[in-house]
Structures are given as C-alpha cells and as structure tokens.
Amino acid sequence: MIAEKRADSMQALVLDFLRVTEKAAIEALPWVGSGDKMAADASATNEMRKQLNRIEMQGTIVIGEGEIDEAPMLFIGETLGQASSPEIDIAVDPIEGTTPAVNGQNNSLTVIAAAPKGTLLHAPDMYMKKIAVGPKAKGKINLDAPITETLEAVAEANGKQVRELTVMIQDRPRHREVIEEIRSTGARVNLFQDGDVISSVATCIEQANVDLFYGIGGAPEGVLAAVAVRSLGGEVQAKLMPRNEKEKERCSKMGVDTDRVLQHDDLVSTDECLFIATGITDNLLVGGIETMNGKYAVNSMVVTGTDCEVRYMRSIHSMAPDV
Numbered sequence: 001m002i003a004e005k006r007a008d009s010m011q012a013l014v015l016d017f018l019r020v021t022e023k024a025a026i027e028a029l030p031w032v033g034s035g036d037k038m039a040a041d042a043s044a045t046n047e048m049r050k051q052l053n054r055i056e057m058q059g060t061i062v063i064g065e066g067e068i069d070e071a072p073m074l075f076i077g078e079t080l081g082q083a084s085s086p087e088i089d090i091a092v093d094p095i096e097g098t099t100p101a102v103n104g105q106n107n108s109l110t111v112i113a114a115a116p117k118g119t120l121l122h123a124p125d126m127y128m129k130k131i132a133v134g135p136k137a138k139g140k141i142n143l144d145a146p147i148t149e150t151l152e153a154v155a156e157a158n159g160k161q162v163r164e165l166t167v168m169i170q171d172r173p174r175h176r177e178v179i180e181e182i183r184s185t186g187a188r189v190n191l192f193q194d195g196d197v198i199s200s201v202a203t204c205i206e207q208a209n210v211d212l213f214y215g216i217g218g219a220p221e222g223v224l225a226a227v228a229v230r231s232l233g234g235e236v237q238a239k240l241m242p243r244n245e246k247e248k249e250r251c252s253k254m255g256v257d258t259d260r261v262l263q264h265d266d267l268v269s270t271d272e273c274l275f276i277a278t279g280i281t282d283n284l285l286v287g288g289i290e291t292m293n294g295k296y297a298v299n300s301m302v303v304t305g306t307d308c309e310v311r312y313m314r315s316i317h318s319m320a321p322d323v
C-alpha cells in the first residue's frame, strides 16, 4: 500500500519534472555553438534549480555534477521544492554533452532522474567503470569478466554472432586497449566523443541497434543511465574508479564501496523511478530543439519505472520569457 502511494506520487510528478528538463534545454539553446561551456552549464543549471523549486515536493540532489570539471552545479545535498512531502532523491545532468552542444554538434540533452528518498546511489562526482546491456542480455554480464567473455555472452543472449555486435565506447586514450581487444573479436566498435548516458540507454532502444555499452566515464551519468535502463528492462553494472587518496576518502565518507562491482540494485533500488531526457541537439535518444514561428518545439523521452513505459513527448513552448 505504501509502495503504491509512493509510486503514485512519482507518476503525479511526471509533467512537473518534464517542465524542468524542457525549460533547461531551452535555456541551453542560445549557447549551442557558442564555445562557452561554463555559460551553457550555468544557464541550464539555474533554470533547473528555478523549475525544481516550483514543484510540490521535498527534493534532494543526490547526484549533481561539476566537481571534476568545475562546471556550475546543483549541489549534492541541496534541497529543492515547495513542500515537505513527497521526499524525493534527484539526479541531474543539466547538460549531458556540454562539449558537443557548445561546438554546435549533435549529442546533447538535459537529463533528470527521480525516485523516492533513499533509493538512488549517492555517488561522488568521479570516474566510474560501467557496462550496460538491453533486456535480452540482462543477467548475462559481469563487469569483472574479460571483455571477450562478455561479448560472447551478449552475442548468445542477443541471438547474434560476436562479429555482428555493436559496442558503444567513448573515444578516450584510457579505452585504447579494450577497443583493440573488442576489435580483435570482429565486433563493431562505435566510438562516441561525449554523452555516455545517451550511449548506455541506447542499448535498450531497439532502433538504435546497440548491443553493449562499455567503459569509464562519469559516475553521475552512471546512476542517471541506470534509472532508465532499469525501467527499460536492461542491466547496468558499475565500479567507482577513484584516482587518488582524496577521491577514495570521499567514497568512504559517502559509504560507497570502491572494491566491488555495484549491481543494478545498488545504483537504483526501486522501480518507482522516473527518467526524463530532453534533446538540446539531436542524439540517439531524442531529437534536438526546433525553432519555428516564434516557438520552440521540444522533444523528450520519458521513462517511468512502475509501468516500464517509454513515452516520446513533443511540447510547443512560446519564445516569450518565462516569469
């Protein structure tokens, strides 16, 4: 009964949270192609904060961003909203793909995940090793296994030969060895520059034709993606990768184990969760903002965990400033 009530409260907030990502994406739009990452992030972040503060909830930011690259951030622990209940954990990335956005390229969106208090991992903003697969390969992966074994398991689960698999991996020097290993099996490596929320959630979107996401990226992005992937029936596993003693200390203060693989339930422990991504520029999940006749057409992907449904929403916003 209590779980049902909590799920209801998440469902009831879908449109409120949708407004948050839509408005943040619109605020980011003038910075597309500007070359100014800080200004773009600040604009989207401030709008997110403003819109989150309008919602009837007591929200707490458990996943913010910005410590690694000193971007403006919604602070971990910051509380937002108009009421004392429901109590909600919120994970945000005001711009996922800041670099492509300010370079005027595809692959940027604004993203939020929400779930009842205490159900999202409180992960520090540092690197995390991650693996994600779609529903068919759920239960067949192990982050600690050699990549060749993982590819064989995913191929069998997806009814393909290893050489028919597509693996999304971020184009970074830290992945050079594993990229070579994957290529040596004949599997197709799809290198992307930025946006690992996009690439990991794509494993659950049939038309995207992505079999596996693998590699080291931001921990906040790992938790955000885990919410969508869980709701879409896939699986994420992860391991925090502290780079020095200070980062290790931060993990232990936050009570996160850095020695073991975090299973999907460690990242998000409930189905009563919500994931919304609004396109800034076009990407694998959702189209970017279009401007037309004094209005913005804004495209979002809304994933709700209780009913495991994905909705593609298109809203028309006036260009008149919001008050």
Ligand SMILES: O=P(O)(O)OC[C@H]1O[C@](O)(COP(=O)(O)O)[C@@H](O)[C@@H]1O
Pocket (backbone or CB within 6 Å): 065, 069, 093, 095, 096, 097, 098, 099, 172, 193, 194, 195, 196, 197, 216, 217, 218, 219, 221
């Ligand atoms: O650029 P780095 O240091 O390799 O960081 C990787 C992270 O950067 C991103 O590509 C983009 O992140 P932001 O746009 O949010 O800064 C993430 O998707 C990824 O997890």
